[in-house]
Amino acid sequence: MNISRIRNAFPILQRRNYLNSCSLGALSDRAEERLHDFVARWHEYGASAWYEHWWGLLGDLRGRVEALFAAPAGTVALMPSTSACLAAISSSLDWTKRNRIVTTELDFPTLLYQWKVRPDAEMVVLQSPDGVHIDPQQFADAVDDRTLAIATSHVFFTTGTIQDLAAIAAIARRAGACSIIDGYQGAGQIPADLPATGVDFYTAGPLKWLCGGPGLAYLYVRDELIPTLEPTITSWFASQDQFDFNAGEFRYHADARRFELGTPALATVHTALGGQEIIDEVGMEAIRARNVMLTDRLVDGCRAAGFSPRVSDEPASRSAVITVRHPDPAPAVAHLAHRGIIVDNRPGVVRASPHFYNTADEIDAFLEALGETVR
Ligand SMILES: Cc1ncc(COP(=O)(O)O)c(C=O)c1O
Known part of the structure; x- marks a missing residue:
């Protein structure tokens, strides 16, 4: 280095x-140059910049994030925020047979609010024995046949403790539940091979350790799960036939883009790519x-x-x-x-x-x- x-x-x-950096990653001159390119093309081409340049950059960013997660193509969606990721995930789950979410007191509040506001959700909030960590056994003891999901962090924002994603994913899977991981404090500081961990959902964003600025989030969904999920908050970006402009018909996109919620913040797509290039090079x-x-x-x-x-x-x-x-x-x-x-x-x-x-x-x-x- x-x-x-x-x-x-x-x-x-x-x-x-x-x-x-756990609050806001530093801005690089590479990200700033990308932002200037965005503004220059906007001035120069107006909407035509979409076809020539910007559309392709969305694919570049999804691809780089997939590589960061060692994940196959088509498993990452570009989203507005972690909170929006959680809302879309929640809307894609079947709440009729299971309604219990296991989470922890060390997680970021937005991860708990998502279930708190649902009248039909029951929450189990695990307490940390030392204010620093949660033992994987606590998750194992808390799940049962009513558990819909374990929702917790890769790295706790409170204490910086890294959790064992493979252990959490396996505990959820054994109980017939899914694993939803808030990876905002993990991505960019802790290497992760997400398919190898077996987690079902992982949310992250460029704001912090990826040095890409505010305005976007990333949602990884486990490959085999994608075709089985139909989020009920949606957008034209989630449609397989986005550019048919046929309001009478909706087919989910075949890949993780079925979770996307409209036009992504293009300025951030640029700064995120600038930051991501440096992270990838290092x-x-x-x-x-x-x-x-x-x-x-x-x-x-x-x-x-x-x-x-x-x-x-x-x-x-x-x-x-x-x-x-x-x-x-x-x-x-x-x-x-x-x-x-x-x-x-x-x-x-x-x-x-x-x-x-x-x-x-x-x-x-x-x-x-x-x-x-x-x-
Ligand atoms: C662990 C964690 N999750 C989520 C967020 C942010 O969520 P959102 O993208 O909804 O603002 C933060 C910090 O801003 C965070 O530290």
Whole structure:
């Protein structure tokens, strides 16, 4: 990995110590150039740009995301948001025989709200024994013949703990339920061969670790499942015969596009492709290895300075989302910002999330400034 070349591609790194990729991945000059191309073609060709350029880019992006997931062609749909993915998934499931969703208190709220608002849904919300992780056995104990789905995260946004997707998928499958994985905090930082894990649905997006900006989400659906699902919120993008413009007939698209919900955010398609190109060039294994190096340094440094990071005891289950218990997180984050270090706070914690483009020196500068907040 040529770290100085990579760093040069992300202008914010020349100005700030940017350690907040779990919130918003840094913007690369490659993504910015793509955005300029979008605007230039819009000026130059107007709607004709669709046929010459933009339509093809939708296919390019789906293809790159499929490759990222080691998934076959036709298994990824472009969606507006994780929440929209969940709504479309929910509408495609048969709620008449099973209505129980097993989820956890560590998942992102939108993953729970989806079922909370359904009067016919029953939720089982697993509680974490240590506030950091959920044991796979807890899922196994919670599923039964009324369970429609296990809905949980690849990486918990709260604690950064990586879950064992293959174990969760197998537990759901054995119970006759499906597995719905919120991969927003996983994709781009943790390598994943989704077909090998056996998960049924996996949602992600370019916003965070994929450095592609806000406005899009990705929905992976297991190959064999696709023809059996008919979402009841839909759009012309989900139609096999999209350009027949025949309002009298609707046939689902043969592939995962049957989940798509209308014209995707084209500006984000451009920035997402710019970010994805860099992620693909660096490679997921190299990104993971570098993030492990940076986060080990961060966790060890916090402990040496007397802080208590809220992370998994198992190093292999740790991701680059690191929350550090702090008596006064909001002023601490403001102090760090004053020092040019961008992190975030959540109740009771300062949260830092380095990515492959960060350096050991930046971690050390963060540790130094964090120490100042309690001295
Ligand atoms: C784990 C996780 N899921 C989902 C989201 C966002 O959901 P949506 O795309 O619906 O805004 C986030 C953060 O923004 C997240 O951290």
